[in-house]
Structures are given as structure tokens and as C-alpha cells.
Amino acid sequence: MAILLHRLGRTAFRRWPIFLGVWVVALVAVGATALAIAKPTTSAFTIPGIPSERASELQQELFPDAEDALNDTSVTVVVAAPEGSTLTDEPYADRIAQLVQDLSESPQVLSSEEAPILDPTTAAAAQEEALVAGGATPEDVANLAPVDPDGRVGLITLEFDVDEPTDIEPASQEAIMELADEASGDGLQVEANGPGLQLMEISGASELIGIAVALVVLVLTFGSLVAAGLPIVTAIVGVALTSLGVTGMTAFVDVSDMTPILAVMIGLAVGIDYALFILARYRSELQHTDDREEAAGVAVGTAGSAVVFAGLTVLIALAALAVVRIPFLTAMGLAAATGVALAVLVALTLLPAVLGMLKGKAFGGVVRRYDPKRDSSGRVLNNGVRWARTVGRSPIAAVLLVVVALGALAIPAKDLQLALPSDSTSPSDTTQRQASDLITEAFGEGRQAPLLVVVDGRGIEDDAARQAAFGEVVAWAAEKDDVAHAQITGTNADPAGDPATATGATVLVTPESSAEDVATTDLLADMRATQGDLEESTDVEVGVTGMTAIAVDVSDRLNDALPIYLLVVIGLAFLLLVLVFRSLLVPLTATLGFLLTVLATLGITVLVFQEGALGLVEGQPLVSFMPIFLVGVVFGLAMDYQVFLVTRIREAHVHGADSVAAVVDGFRNSARVVAAAAVIMMSVFAAFMLMDMSFIKAMGFALATAVFIDAFVVRMTLIPALMYLMGEKAWWLPGWIDRFLPRVDVEGESLERAHARHDDDRHDDDREPQTTGA
Missing domain, CATH: 1.20.1640.10 (Multidrug efflux transporter AcrB transmembrane domain)
Structure with missing residues (x-):
């Protein structure tokens, strides 16, 4: 390998116009293609085969028109009057009425005569009437009320008229935020959250700060402004290609909105480091020869060999994320692995080409002489x-x-607690978090952590027995620890027919604890553990879904996948290191x-x-x-x-x-x-x-x-x-094993140097007396 890379380094140094041209063409081609086929990223975290997803599929069978929790585009606008006042007091009532009117006219917001957006007090009256007509109890009504018992905090619910959250335009989200800000004042607090407002603010400030610090370190390392800039410039090329590649990848697979940030973070870091190692070796070789082309060849042949194997270990670790069969994690790993692979290629080809172009000016702009x-x-x-x-x-x-x-x-790692990002875990100064805190204060922690039990009664022929079984499911859920309330929220009966003919129902289970609380996780585990006995005694099939259940299932699957992942990564990397060393x-x-x-x-x-x-x-x-x-x-x-x-x-x-x-x-x-x-x-x-x-x-x-x-x-x-x-x-x-392993010569032992190394440079004078051990 050292000989091959030595030749590559010399060729790139000598034929630098060709190598530079290839990288420029690659940037243009990948950029144009990516921008032409790109699709939006997604904030959904799905894992095929988890229990909540199977329950969601059952819900789709029974309720074909039901919305998938992962495609929820709803927004909750929270309005809160000052302490001692209510939402019906003036001027709050007028402000809220105007806010509702403005929200109804906002871009992409779904609002019609059949599905109007109502202010909290109007919505509460309409909801109570509908629930009572359907046989709901006062407790059922109170559990879903859009106004708190004090009448001080209310919820305005709306949704965007799109198929998926990725179809929501940022301008539409910003319009909701602006209306909330305009309605605030005179003591009325207006905040907003929900899946429809999940924003991803990607700023280049972080990358620029990291690059600035890297530049300072490189100047101190090389004492040259030109040399300090080379690893950064080459790394930026690799990061640009990585970002464009991730953008293009959205056309073929779902890419998490965090994936580009992580790919850039890792690609930039390793890109600078890999170029640094080769450039440092190049400077070291120039102390032994005036032949810059040969120095570049030796640098790529030795330090470049280490870069290849170092990059391979990173690639193994990142690409092996595909082994755990989690789509969004696989996409993250492959994107970051692409960034690492490009960082290796840039260091091996673009860097020596730039050195060939600069020749004696590669260490120009001297600010400190290198005199060890x-x-x-x-x-x-x-x-x-x-x-x-x-x-x-x-x-x-x-x-x-x-x-x-x-x-x-x-x-402290023994107390590790995991969850998916949510409004309640957002920074406290965001409107999403403040809306979440208001809801928790007014309606309890569990209001934002509901579990949805899907009940399939198609196996019961008798209508009365089936309805009784639905009631048994409600009682089963209500008796669990940490359950604040359980109620039937829907059936698949024909609205114009007999309600008793329903073959499916949904039971809303409201916990007492938040989605991130261990008690809620334990509740879900208890429901899953006892649902088999319930199904056997009632002849129904049940499944638990909803965003809270999905988040818990994702965390569990990731935890279960970690040992397998560790085994694969450590095993493969161990073999690679045995080969290297x-x-x-x-x-x-x-x-x-x-x-x-x-x-x-x-x-x-x-x-x-x-x-x-x-x-x-x-x-x-x-x-x-x-x-x-x-x-x-x-x-x-x-x-x-x-x-x-x-x-x-x-x-x-x-x-x-x-x-x-x-x-x-x-x-x-x-x-x-x-x-x-x-x-x-x-x-x-x-x-x-x-x-x-x-x-x-x-x-x-x-x-x-x-x-x-x-x-x-x-x-x-x-x-x-x-x-x-x-x-x-x-x-x-x-x-x-020694006979079996191929020799890769990472140390460049096979390279013929213009300068010879003398054994007496590395002998007994470097020994130090050891006071303990060895």
C-alpha cells in the first residue's frame, strides 16, 4: 500500500492541474444533480417492526381515515390570561377572537365550514355537547377540555392542509409564530407548539467558529499562514461534497433533519485532521530532501497509509450502523461515512495537488520559524x-x-435516561417549550403524553358482547398505576347506523406523568405485559400506539441494538488493527x-x-x-x-x-x-x-x-x-496468523528513501530508568 500511495502522491503533485480539475468538476456535477433532485428532510423517527408501529397498522385497518401519528401536522396555540383573569374577560376575549380569525386565514392552514378553527371557550362548548351526545361522562369531558378548570388557559388547535410535515413551508410556520407574537400583550400570553411547528434552524456559525479555532491551532503548529489554511480549504471541499451528497440522498431515502449537521460536524473534523497529518509529514520529509515531489510521495505513502486505515476504522464504525436495521440511523451513519471517505480522498489527492501547485510557497506567510x-x-x-x-x-x-x-x-452513566426530542425538552426560552409548560401547568403532565389503545373486536360476533369488551379494555387501562384517565375516543361504527355495530375502537389513556418520566415508560411496559391476558379474556386484539409509545419503542430498540452493533464494530476493527499492527x-x-x-x-x-x-x-x-x-x-x-x-x-x-x-x-x-x-x-x-x-x-x-x-x-x-x-x-x-495476514506496510518500510535512517538515532540513549514496573 505504501508504494501505491507513494506513486499517487507523486502523481498528484506533478499533475496537479488534472487533479484540481477533477475535484472542481465533481463539485459542480454533484451540486447540480443534488439541487435538482433534492427533497425535504424529515423529523420522523420510524423503526419498522416496533410494537407501536404494528398497532398503528391495526388502526389503519380499522380506521382507514385515521391520521398516522408520524404525519401529524397539527399546531396547538396556547393562550393564557393573567392570574386572576379568565379568557372571557376583556380585552382577552377580543384578542383571542381576532387571533382565531387570523389563524384561519394563514397560509396552508386547514380551515373550512366543516372543520373550523374555534377559540377555546367555543370549542369547549361544542366538544362537551358532542361528547355528552355520545355518552361520555363528565370526567371524559374534563379530560379533553380545551380550557382549564380556572378558565385561564385555553388551547386553539389547527393543522396544516398538507400530506406530510415536510410539505409545510417555513413561511407558513413563521406566519403562525408572528400571529402569536402580535396577539400577545396586555397580560395575554400566547405560545405555540406541536408537530407542525418543528423547525430546524441550521446556522453556519458553529462551523465558522470551529474553523477559526482550527486556523489558530494550525498557525501555531506550522508557523505559516499558507500551510495553516491548506487543511481547512481541503476539508471544506470534502464537507461541501458531503453536504451536497446528503442533499441528493433525500431523493432516494428519508433523511433525518439532523443528518446533514452530523455529517458536516464529523466530515469537517476528520477532514482537517487527515490533511494535517499528511502535511506535517511532508514538512518533516523536506528536512531530508529538496525534491518536493518525492517528499509529497513519501508523506502520502506513510502518513497517507495511516490516514487510510484510520479512515477505514471510522467508516466501519459508521457504516455498521446499518446492521441494527434502523432506517434513520442507517442514513445518518452512511452520510457521515461518506464525509469520512471524502476526507480521506481529499487528503490523498487534493492536498498533494495543491502542494504541487504552490511548490515552494506551501509554507509561505511565515509567522514563526520552525526550529525544533x-x-x-x-x-x-x-x-x-x-x-x-x-x-x-x-x-x-x-x-x-x-x-x-x-x-x-x-x-453517572448508570442513570442514563433516553427519550426522543419533543416540545417539552426544547430550550426554556423557545415558544414550543413555553407552550408545553403552560399546558402542563394547566392540564397536568400527562396531557401531552397520551397513549392510544387500538381495540380490534372483529373476532366477536355478538354486538353487545363486543361493546362490553370495549368497556373492559377501558377498565383494564384505567386500573393501571400512573393512569389519570381512560376513555373511548372513537369507534368505526357508521355515523348514520347503530353504534353497537362498531368492530373497532380507540381508547385514549392519559398518564399522570410526562412522556419523559420513567413512570410513563413503566406504564407502557405494564400494559404490554398484561395485554395478552386481556386479549384472552375478552377475545379482542389490542395494540398501544401514539407518539409517546413510538418514542419509548424507538429507545428500546436502540438499546437492544447497541450490543450487536458493538460486537460487529469492535470485531471488524480489531481484525483491521491486527492487520495494521x-x-x-x-x-x-x-x-x-x-x-x-x-x-x-x-x-x-x-x-x-x-x-x-x-x-x-x-x-x-x-x-x-x-x-x-x-x-x-x-x-x-x-x-x-x-x-x-x-x-x-x-x-x-x-x-x-x-x-x-x-x-x-x-x-x-x-x-x-x-x-x-x-x-x-x-x-x-x-x-x-x-x-x-x-x-x-x-x-x-x-x-x-x-x-x-x-x-x-x-x-x-x-x-x-x-x-x-x-x-x-x-x-x-x-x-x-502472521503467515495468514497480508502485509500492508503502513510504516512505509518498502519505500526507498533518498535519505537513510541510521539505527543509532533510535537506540539506548532514549531509555529512561523506570522506578516502577516494566
């Missing part, structure tokens, strides 16, 4: 060497300190280090984002798919640093250094660059905490934390300490 300190024998003496020697003095203490510290940080112990310690990183990261994230520690955010459950996606991304990034650091250690070992000298030499040549890469990646991820979406905030924080822990604590402290302790055994590999 050297010891008495002429070898570079930097902080990487100093740190490696420090760890080597007491490797056992280093291992114990890291394991104990990360283990302690992982403890030709060792069993090095991949094993790399994997164990990754597990420590993930557990500690989850613990810290739970502490900060779920428990609200440090006051950075309001405590709330973490989004359901965060752990599995975090595992995939962190594993890939962890193996990045493992590959870049340990390949330089192995390179020194391959060229004759003993186990101690190899570790020191590896840190001499790679620690500075890896540290810079980690700081860049941390800044890119941390910048996404400035976005409004709580999930993106949490993911950005978690990824930045994971990079810090893995790069500086695990890879730069734990791994070298373990390698000191393992000594030559670190490179042990059974003979039969």
Missing part, C-alpha cells in the same frame, strides 16, 4: 519526548491513575481504551446534560440514538489516534528500535501533530454546542469530551504506559 530544539546528539527534543519519558518512569502508576479516574467519571495485544489495549473513553464520556454527558450539573444546560433526558451514534463516532476517532501514534512507534520498531526507544521516538514524531489534531477536533465539535437544538448541543459536548479523554488521557498516557509494560510482547503475533 535538539539534544546533544542532534535528535529533536520536544514535549512529546518529555511526556513519553515521564510516563515511562512510572507506567504502572499511570495505568492505575487513568483507569481509576475514568472509572469514577463513568459512574501485526499484533494481538496492541489492538486489544486499543479496544479496552476505547471502552474507557465511551463510558467516561457517557458519565460526564449524563452529569452535565441529564442532571444539569455545572448549570450549562437544563437537565433533561438524552436523545435516544445518542449513545449508539456516540459509540460509532468515538470508536472511529479513537482508532484514528491509535493508528497515528502507534504506527510511528511501530515504524521506529521496524527500523530497529527497542520497545522503550520506539515509544519515545513515536512520540517525538507524532505527539505534537496528534495533540494539534485533537485540539482542532475538540474545537469543531465544541462549537456545535452553540446551536439551539439540545441534541446537537449534547452531541457536540460529548464528542469534544470524548476526543479530549481519548487523545490526551487514553492514547497519550494509558497506551504508552501499557506498551512500556508489555515491552517486546506488544508486537507478539502467533506464527500461523
Whole structure:
């Protein structure tokens, strides 16, 4: 591989106009195609085969005109009079009447004589009349009332006249928001939420902040303005292609509205880092030769080989998300994997082409001369060497300190609570969250967390027995713990016929707790556990659905899929690392280090984002798919640093250094660059905490934390300490495996250099006396 990449690097450097032209054509072609075929992204999280989806299918059989919960386009406008007043007082009544009229005339809003939008008091009277006529009890009426018992808070319900939420135009959503703002005043509070108002504000500010920090780090690393800009420019090309590719992907599959953000976040971070590693090696090679083309070839052949295998580990981790058979997660993984693949291709081809174009100006704009300190024998003496020697003095203490510290940080992970994003988990300063809080205060926590029981009575021939069975289902649900109320809200009887002929019914179960509360999850589990006995005793078939049930089922499926995913990812990556390092112990310690990183990261994230520690955010459950996606991304990034650091250690070992000298030499040549890469990646991820979406905030924080822990604590402290302790055994590999594995030559051993390496540069002088261990 090193020879092939060496040739690729030289060719790209020499024939730079062709390579640059190909990338420009690719950008134009992909961009034009993507924009021509693109469709809107979706905010729905569906998983085929979950119980709530099967119940929803049953509902469609019994009620063909019923709306799928995932296609709900409704909006709830909440109006609240001041304390001590009611909605019928003036001037609030007039304001609300005008608001209802304006909402009826808003773009894309469904409003007609058959389905008018009513103010809360009018809607309450009409609803009570209809419910009483259908045999509802006073408790049933109160449970669905659009006005609270005090008459102070009311709900105006409307929906957009579209087939799917993705058909709602942003201008239509903004019109609702503007009307709510205009109606507010004189003590009347007006807020709005609901599926029809799920907005995705995507701003480029986060990316720009991450890029700005990366530029500063690169200037400090290279001391050159031109060189500092190269990794950023090439990474932006890869990110642009990734974004356009994700846009085009919407024409063929449903793409979550979070997918583009995550793809950009990861693509930008690895794109800068991969280019940084190759550019740093290129500068290092220029110290040994004046032949820039050869230096580019060697840089791509050595550092480029590490980039390929580092990228492969990330690709495995992200693409393997398809194994868990969750469509939206698969789309996320493939989109992010595409970004990583493009980052690798850009680093291997576009970067050397740009170097060929710039030639001697690649390190222009000098702000600081690169003049590393050297010891008495002429070898570079930097902080990487100093740190490696420090760890080597007491490797056992280093291992114990890291394991104990990360283990302690992982403890809060045992309280991990997961949920899907909702209005009640939005930031407290948003109208969606304020509307949710008003509803909770006025109507109770469970009002926004209903469970819908679909009852199929087609197996009962007698009409009276079937109606009695429907009543038994209501009683069964009402007796459950944490149930505030249960009632029949619809049947499929012919409106003009006998109501007793209905073969299906829907039972609305209102919990006492919120959708995110563990009690609601336990309620759903209890209903599912006992529905078999109910079906056997009543001869009906039941299923529980609704957005609350769907959210719980999605979280459960993701949790169940995590062990399978871990097994596939770790297994494949372990084999890849065995191939790269030709060792069993090095991949094993790399994997164990990754597990420590993930557990500690989850613990810290739970502490900060779920428990609200440090006051950075309001405590709330973490989004359901965060752990599995975090595992995939962190594993890939962890193996990045493992590959870049340990390949330089192995390179020194391959060229004759003993186990101690190899570790020191590896840190001499790679620690500075890896540290810079980690700081860049941390800044890119941390910048996404400035976005409004709580999930993106949490993911950005978690990824930045994971990079810090893995790069500086695990890879730069734990791994070298373990390698000191393992000594030559670190490179042990059974003979039969060694004969079986192909040789990929990541270290570039087969390359013929213009400069020779002398063994005496890596010998006993790098040894440090060890006071403990080894």
C-alpha cells in the first residue's frame, strides 16, 4: 500500500492541474444533480417492526381515515390570561377572537365550514355537547377540555392542509409564530407548539467558529499562514461534497433533519485532521530532501497509509450502523461515512495537488520559524519526548491513575435516561417549550403524553358482547398505576347506523406523568405485559400506539441494538488493527481504551446534560440514538489516534528500535501533530454546542469530551504506559496468523528513501530508568 500511495502522491503533485480539475468538476456535477433532485428532510423517527408501529397498522385497518401519528401536522396555540383573569374577560376575549380569525386565514392552514378553527371557550362548548351526545361522562369531558378548570388557559388547535410535515413551508410556520407574537400583550400570553411547528434552524456559525479555532491551532503548529489554511480549504471541499451528497440522498431515502449537521460536524473534523497529518509529514520529509515531489510521495505513502486505515476504522464504525436495521440511523451513519471517505480522498489527492501547485510557497506567510530544539546528539527534543519519558518512569502508576479516574467519571452513566426530542425538552426560552409548560401547568403532565389503545373486536360476533369488551379494555387501562384517565375516543361504527355495530375502537389513556418520566415508560411496559391476558379474556386484539409509545419503542430498540452493533464494530476493527499492527495485544489495549473513553464520556454527558450539573444546560433526558451514534463516532476517532501514534512507534520498531526507544521516538514524531489534531477536533465539535437544538448541543459536548479523554488521557498516557509494560510482547503475533495476514506496510518500510535512517538515532540513549514496573 505504501508504494501505491507513494506513486499517487507523486502523481498528484506533478499533475496537479488534472487533479484540481477533477475535484472542481465533481463539485459542480454533484451540486447540480443534488439541487435538482433534492427533497425535504424529515423529523420522523420510524423503526419498522416496533410494537407501536404494528398497532398503528391495526388502526389503519380499522380506521382507514385515521391520521398516522408520524404525519401529524397539527399546531396547538396556547393562550393564557393573567392570574386572576379568565379568557372571557376583556380585552382577552377580543384578542383571542381576532387571533382565531387570523389563524384561519394563514397560509396552508386547514380551515373550512366543516372543520373550523374555534377559540377555546367555543370549542369547549361544542366538544362537551358532542361528547355528552355520545355518552361520555363528565370526567371524559374534563379530560379533553380545551380550557382549564380556572378558565385561564385555553388551547386553539389547527393543522396544516398538507400530506406530510415536510410539505409545510417555513413561511407558513413563521406566519403562525408572528400571529402569536402580535396577539400577545396586555397580560395575554400566547405560545405555540406541536408537530407542525418543528423547525430546524441550521446556522453556519458553529462551523465558522470551529474553523477559526482550527486556523489558530494550525498557525501555531506550522508557523505559516499558507500551510495553516491548506487543511481547512481541503476539508471544506470534502464537507461541501458531503453536504451536497446528503442533499441528493433525500431523493432516494428519508433523511433525518439532523443528518446533514452530523455529517458536516464529523466530515469537517476528520477532514482537517487527515490533511494535517499528511502535511506535517511532508514538512518533516523536506528536512531530508529538496525534491518536493518525492517528499509529497513519501508523506502520502506513510502518513497517507495511516490516514487510510484510520479512515477505514471510522467508516466501519459508521457504516455498521446499518446492521441494527434502523432506517434513520442507517442514513445518518452512511452520510457521515461518506464525509469520512471524502476526507480521506481529499487528503490523498487534493492536498498533494495543491502542494504541487504552490511548490515552494506551501509554507509561505511565515509567522514563526520552525526550529525544533535538539539534544546533544542532534535528535529533536520536544514535549512529546518529555511526556513519553515521564510516563515511562512510572507506567504502572499511570495505568492505575487513568483507569481509576475514568472509572469514577463513568459512574453517572448508570442513570442514563433516553427519550426522543419533543416540545417539552426544547430550550426554556423557545415558544414550543413555553407552550408545553403552560399546558402542563394547566392540564397536568400527562396531557401531552397520551397513549392510544387500538381495540380490534372483529373476532366477536355478538354486538353487545363486543361493546362490553370495549368497556373492559377501558377498565383494564384505567386500573393501571400512573393512569389519570381512560376513555373511548372513537369507534368505526357508521355515523348514520347503530353504534353497537362498531368492530373497532380507540381508547385514549392519559398518564399522570410526562412522556419523559420513567413512570410513563413503566406504564407502557405494564400494559404490554398484561395485554395478552386481556386479549384472552375478552377475545379482542389490542395494540398501544401514539407518539409517546413510538418514542419509548424507538429507545428500546436502540438499546437492544447497541450490543450487536458493538460486537460487529469492535470485531471488524480489531481484525483491521491486527492487520495494521501485526499484533494481538496492541489492538486489544486499543479496544479496552476505547471502552474507557465511551463510558467516561457517557458519565460526564449524563452529569452535565441529564442532571444539569455545572448549570450549562437544563437537565433533561438524552436523545435516544445518542449513545449508539456516540459509540460509532468515538470508536472511529479513537482508532484514528491509535493508528497515528502507534504506527510511528511501530515504524521506529521496524527500523530497529527497542520497545522503550520506539515509544519515545513515536512520540517525538507524532505527539505534537496528534495533540494539534485533537485540539482542532475538540474545537469543531465544541462549537456545535452553540446551536439551539439540545441534541446537537449534547452531541457536540460529548464528542469534544470524548476526543479530549481519548487523545490526551487514553492514547497519550494509558497506551504508552501499557506498551512500556508489555515491552517486546506488544508486537507478539502467533506464527500461523502472521503467515495468514497480508502485509500492508503502513510504516512505509518498502519505500526507498533518498535519505537513510541510521539505527543509532533510535537506540539506548532514549531509555529512561523506570522506578516502577516494566
